[in-house]
Amino acid sequence: MTYSIIARCPHTGRLGLGIATFSIGVGGRCEGILAGVGICKTQAYTNRGNDPLAIELLAQGFGPAHVLRMLEQNDPNHDYRQIAIVDREGNGAAHTGAGTRPWSGHKIGAGYVAFGNVLAGPQVIEAIAAGFMNEPEEALELRLLAALEGGRKAGGQVGAEGHLIERSAAVRVVADPDYPDIDVRVDLHDDAVAELRRVLEEFKRYEVFYRERGRDPSTAITQAQFVARLEGRA
Amino acid sequence: MTYTILGRCQRTGRLGIGIATFSITVGRYCYGVKSMTGVTVSQAFANERNNALALRLLAQGFGAGSVLSQLMANDRYFDYRQIGVIDRSGTSAAYTGPRTLGWSGHVTGDNHVAFGNGLVGPEVADAIAAGFMAKPDADLEHRLLMGIEAGRDAGGQGTRQEHKAERSAALRVYSQHPYADIDLRVDLHATAVEELRRVWSEYKKYETYYRDRERNPRGAIGQEAFMATLRAAEA
Numbered sequence: 435m436t437y438s439i440i441a442r443c444p445h446t447g448r449l450g451l452g453i454a455t456f457s458i459g460v461g462g463r464c465e466g467i468l469a470g471v472g473i474c475k476t477q478a479y480t481n482r483g484n485d486p487l488a489i490e491l492l493a494q495g496f497g498p499a500h501v502l503r504m505l506e507q508n509d510p511n512h513d514y515r516q517i518a519i520v521d522r523e524g525n526g527a528a529h530t531g532a533g534t535r536p537w538s539g540h541k542i543g544a545g546y547v548a549f550g551n552v553l554a555g556p557q558v559i560e561a562i563a564a565g566f567m568n569e570p571e572e573a574l575e576l577r578l579l580a581a582l583e584g585g586r587k588a589g590g591q592v593g594a595e596g597h598l599i600e601r602s603a604a605v606r607v608v609a610d611p612d613y614p615d616i617d618v619r620v621d622l623h624d625d626a627v628a629e630l631r632r633v634l635e636e637f638k639r640y641e642v643f644y645r646e647r648g649r650d651p652s653t654a655i656t657q658a659q660f661v662a663r664l665e666g667r668a
Numbered sequence: 669m670t671y672t673i674l675g676r677c678q679r680t681g682r683l684g685i686g687i688a689t690f691s692i693t694v695g696r697y698c699y700g701v702k703s704m705t706g707v708t709v710s711q712a713f714a715n716e717r718n719n720a721l722a723l724r725l726l727a728q729g730f731g732a733g734s735v736l737s738q739l740m741a742n743d744r745y746f747d748y749r750q751i752g753v754i755d756r757s758g759t760s761a762a763y764t765g766p767r768t769l770g771w772s773g774h775v776t777g778d779n780h781v782a783f784g785n786g787l788v789g790p791e792v793a794d795a796i797a798a799g800f801m802a803k804p805d806a807d808l809e810h811r812l813l814m815g816i817e818a819g820r821d822a823g824g825q826g827t828r829q830e831h832k833a834e835r836s837a838a839l840r841v842y843s844q845h846p847y848a849d850i851d852l853r854v855d856l857h858a859t860a861v862e863e864l865r866r867v868w869s870e871y872k873k874y875e876t877y878y879r880d881r882e883r884n885p886r887g888a889i890g891q892e893a894f895m896a897t898l899r900a901a902e903a
Contacts, residue, residue: 435891457874457878458874459853459867461851462848462850462851462852465846465847465848479882479888482847483846485847486847511884511885514885533886593890594892594893598892611720612716612719612720612721614699617693618693618696618855619693621852621871622867622870622871633692633856636692636856637692637693640691647713648714651767652745652748654713656769657690657691
């Protein structure tokens, strides 16, 4: 019961991940992303060691298909995992184990992988891909969010007892190995994808201010002054 | 305007961060923690490269005091920064630049740093440290949360005339793995510390279930079935 997209921006080379799920705090299980190296996300019955290991292997120079084989060789429960990998060139690979709960599957496209499990059906994956491709000139974080919204609109997660709400969601985009460019999360909410849009849109208003005040504090205004400007009070 | 506790568990060696602030999505500044290596946060007018650089220095074997000196020597704007560091042996170091805003300062001790800026006064930093030390045998994530809550209860951010809301908060703890044990965030909320307690309390109910289904998927029940057992236990 998770749907995700990992992708590389063809214009900038930025790497990103979007995810929504029924489980709590999913953004805390998304460490498999490193600027200039690649992205790996393991889900379903996840293996937490997979994503850091895959990043090490991608950094060594192995391609996604070979990394996937090495993860398989390393894991006796590989058939319960769902894994997607995109490398620094946008090449993708994916695995949806036979032991994941239905409906589960993935789609590998140009520079992205859309994947999920315990979903309403294959239309969810198609809608994630379509949402991502809808405005290819947009910033990667907005494309990732549009992909998640596409997946939710197409029915999202459906478990044994019917539709499952999204309780947590996250979008991460990296351009530099030292810190994330975009890193927004909702950890526990009744409509986490909608809440994630609220957080991302609010963050986008502050993004430049937060970055520049750290880079040159000597010319920075206070956040109180900045908020006053945002609200049209000054 | 931010208040933070860095902590190391003296029993287990686990390392963690608790943080609350007016800025949104503060959890994105909390990647300066790594298993068996150390923990650091740069705040106030934060230098975005400091946390990654400090972790590399800690991994090379430099102690907390030396790491702090090197960060300061590397940064032309260091007088705007506030930095805390704990190394893997539990030695701590902290710096509060004279150009950080409002009341700002830090309290350091073995295995902890309590620090903040834009605060009501020094009683907030003292309360954070006391909250962290109140139950030394509790889990590190619980102690970090109690530290933050004590800071809030002592007045938190702003001035004695006007409180500044905590809009985001985060809790991260590492043990021996290359991924976090605990990694919870509230990115945009009117009372982020209270919300972080709610998220943490709920997550704790699932923590063992989430871990065990990953390690042994063959024996795992579905999350809906697990929630039914939770509801039965609470009834």
